[in-house]
Amino acid sequence: MTNVTDTIPTWLSAEDLNLARARLPIVYLDVIPVRVDEAGRITRVGLLLRGRPDGSISRALISGRVLHGERIREALLRHIEKDLGALALPQLPTNPAPFTVAEYFPDPEISGFHDPRQHAVSLVYVVPVKGDCSPSQDALDLVWLTPKEAMSQNVRAEMTGGQDQLVQMALAHAGAHS
């Protein structure tokens, strides 16, 4: 499943990626991992904890790029495994359409979604996970909050880039009351 010509490598050097980011919107994914009861109702929302350069903690969603030649479903599985481990048992939706689209811009005023590095067009999905989750990579921890906790001002204040909005939108989409 390769789409590469013989002469052009598909990986991007850091320099090339920076160059591309200045010229093209980047295809992104955001995932809100959730626990559900047997009737499909969201009982918990998973948020990653990450350390910030200034020593503070921020809460974050599972996010990342879709690579050249990669299917969206494969990218979803890859990013979920990257952040929750290989035993999370994500249940991807049958419908390939995201429940919303977040447009991140370097200028925080444009859309309310902010990414200082790039203009990213992010497809956003709610994904129930059934298995064991162990935060990996650069995540310090993973917390499972009730919908009510996830909608509280305290929690929202610890998220960046507008991702707290995505959590609200995901819960509204799932019929949870605010």
Add this chain to the structure above:
Amino acid sequence: MTNVTDTIPTWLSAEDLNLARARLPIVYLDVIPVRVDEAGRITRVGLLLRGRPDGSISRALISGRVLHGERIREALLRHIEKDLGALALPQLPTNPAPFTVAEYFPDPEISGFHDPRQHAVSLVYVVPVKGDCSPSQDALDLVWLTPKEAMSQNVRAEMTGGQDQLVQMALAHAGAHS
């Protein structure tokens, strides 16, 4: 979780149900049960086989009423268990909205969805099932077809009331090609 007054029974006699059916649209559900791969892609569509009075076989979806006082999610679980057994492990979607709505009428010309007994407004869901399915009640059997088989003219001809349309719509919704 009862919404009953003390004096009026919530169950309907056959006569009362017939009377109500002649005067009010009935809240219905249709479920297309599917098998999915680990990336959420539909690999099989489940269709029930039922005997018809004339001795022929028809293929059918999981369908039924929402009862007074019953939540939609509970009605979905009840009807899935009724037709697929208690070990089917259905994965109800987090979003309570159906992917489409089918309006059944006694007159087949009105909407293309036909139910000789009643005007039913049916909320239609695609539901992955992960467990063992054993058709019960009045279903003779359950067959699992590939999306391509489920879209074939042969199979469509064995469905009634417009339910073949719901299968096509479900597969289109899931990104399957026809």
Add this chain to the structure above:
Amino acid sequence: MTNVTDTIPTWLSAEDLNLARARLPIVYLDVIPVRVDEAGRITRVGLLLRGRPDGSISRALISGRVLHGERIREALLRHIEKDLGALALPQLPTNPAPFTVAEYFPDPEISGFHDPRQHAVSLVYVVPVKGDCSPSQDALDLVWLTPKEAMSQNVRAEMTGGQDQLVQMALAHAGAHS
């Protein structure tokens, strides 16, 4: 377009409707009327003002029953015309699926949506209106609020039955930030 038998009238006497309401969920619609800019972004949310028996004012959505034999799209047009007048020019969505479903119960604890009269299963739609709106029937007035105003605690407190939730969900669905 009638589905009536010759002997049973489709209209319901007040008594019959009360009897049916005690035994069957009723098919309902809720509409959040909006003004949009040329790019489809919601600029205003329309809320009806109604007088309550105690002399206070409540804000409400466009709501009502689907009648026996009536298509959902026709019922949407009928209720919009009933509340906004004949010149509102509603733009019904091409997709017949509601963006969410609200389950109203006489017991306010069950779902968060409350209707003392009945168990109603309500299909909820966001409908842009392009024309002149003049509140009619029992509505005292119609106000057009910005999304921010519509999400404020003051406005939410003036809505009943959980309809403030539907406004929040509609705005989240449309990508508006809270």
Add this chain to the structure above:
Amino acid sequence: MTNVTDTIPTWLSAEDLNLARARLPIVYLDVIPVRVDEAGRITRVGLLLRGRPDGSISRALISGRVLHGERIREALLRHIEKDLGALALPQLPTNPAPFTVAEYFPDPEISGFHDPRQHAVSLVYVVPVKGDCSPSQDALDLVWLTPKEAMSQNVRAEMTGGQDQLVQMALAHAGAHS
């Protein structure tokens, strides 16, 4: 509304675009323009006619890139105006989420959506147009087909890259029968 640094131009030379296309998925849009009746039902589907290098005619949707720094809604309006003219009066949906996502690859076997130039992730929308449409740019003509005509094998055979699938999916999404 610029997100450009001072030193890097946001436009891409043909060479740079080719280079980027070999390394990153490109953010794309597909639009199925439709005529609707007053109840929101699709009455006609618009297809562009384009001449192909070999002298044959192909039918096509409205398609194109999202530019760096550009909002999706602005890109939708730009591409619709480019292909249908400035008087088309498109009614963009209030929901920013596409009804489906098409993943185009240079290899036609991967997803069924094929673009020899690039890996494109395309957000697909159904957009009612109310005004006068005059095909412009490289489109030879615009035809308005009934849903039934648009689903016929003849018409499907004149579309390329899998776009006939998007028309089928759009009509299924809108509740049209096949």
